[in-house]
Amino acid sequence: MFLAHIFHHANHLPARRKKTDYYEHAYKNPHRADPKRGIDTRLIFLLCGVSGLVAVCYWLFFSGAFSVTSLEVLNAQSIDPGKIELLVKTELGRKKLFTIPYGASLFFVDSRRIEQAILREFTVKKVDVRPALPHRLIIDLEERIPRYIVKGSQGEDDYAADDEGIALGPAVLGEQQLLWIITAPAILSATTGSAVFPRSTLSFLNALEASSAHIRQGYRIQEVDLTRMLLHDIAVKTSEQWFILMSDALDTDLQLLNVDRALAEMKDERKVIQYIDVRILTKIFYK
Incomplete structure (x- = not known):
């Protein structure tokens, strides 16, 4: 009887209530970003990065800031430097990818292509073509000396x-x-x-x-x-x-x-x- 009385009393006790967090909706953890706001921020940063990259590429390759405007021929003795410059300008005027001239930027200059063209046209032993920022292209010749x-x-x-x-x-x-x-x-x-x-x-x-x-x-x-x-x-x-x-x-x-x-x-x-x-x-x- 005593045990039955205890179980009967326990079944009629009020249920324990879960503690209510009254600040759940009012408080926001600053370290937990809003998902919608995070997507927008990443997208903005991505667009800014792409825009910056496009701007830098345009400045380097297409703006003319580094276009070849000056040619310097070194160690030309029996060869007319003007003929060397004319040949180099012809090579620089050729199109890269059918649209962009090689001379549009120092970064487009194909030095080996120009060296091979000079070796074909002139009797030189060695030629070295190297760009010099911002607008200069240096052609260093080693002529063949009569012996x-x-x-x-x-x-x-x-x-x-x-x-x-x-x-x-x-x-x-x-x-x-x-x-x-x-x-x-x-x-x-x-x-x-x-x-x-x-x-x-x-x-x-x-x-x-x-x-x-x-x-x-x-x-x-x-x-x-x-x-x-x-x-x-x-x-x-x-x-x-x-x-x-x-x-x-x-x-x-x-x-x-x-x-x-x-x-x-x-x-x-x-x-x-x-x-x-x-x-x-x-x-x-x-x-």
Whole structure:
């Protein structure tokens, strides 16, 4: 009876009420943003960012603030700088993506394209094209310098060639005193910009030039006759009008060293010498 009375009393107790938050609608946490307001803010920031990016791109590429207005050609000696500038302006006027000229902005300039165009049109060894803010394009040239006057054994015209054996055009009067005169059995090509010598001939001439820097007896090399090169028989005329008979199959340093030794032994006889033959390294012949 007692337990029944307790359960009966518990069932008739009033239910506990949930505590009411009277500030739920009035208070808003500042760290919790309104979802609708957050979407609008992100959209505004996105539009502002896109607008800023478009404005910067327009300023860099299309506004003309960095358009190419000045060309500077460096180290042009025998080449007319005006011709270089005309070619570069033609390349800058070409359209990029069919609408935008390459010269509209320094950031559009295709330096390699311009370098290749200059190498095709002019006999230069090297060219470097680089932009310089805000409007300048610098073209730095390394011209090919004449080193040889090439005479063909078949009566061809004389041509100037550089140390790489590249034809530079007809020889200019007065250059013969400064350059080596090469008599070749055959000229590969007299076209400007083409190779004049075979690779083997050029290798020998380069070796001979390097060795001539160590000559101690005061003479200079003026002419090289290569018409009998296939027989390894080469005649080199010196500034003292006598000849060196040498071979392209032997070391040029050792051959010119033997010439120095022969001249040191001859002393007073040097004035009437006709030739020195060093085609055998162990023996020296002279007359």
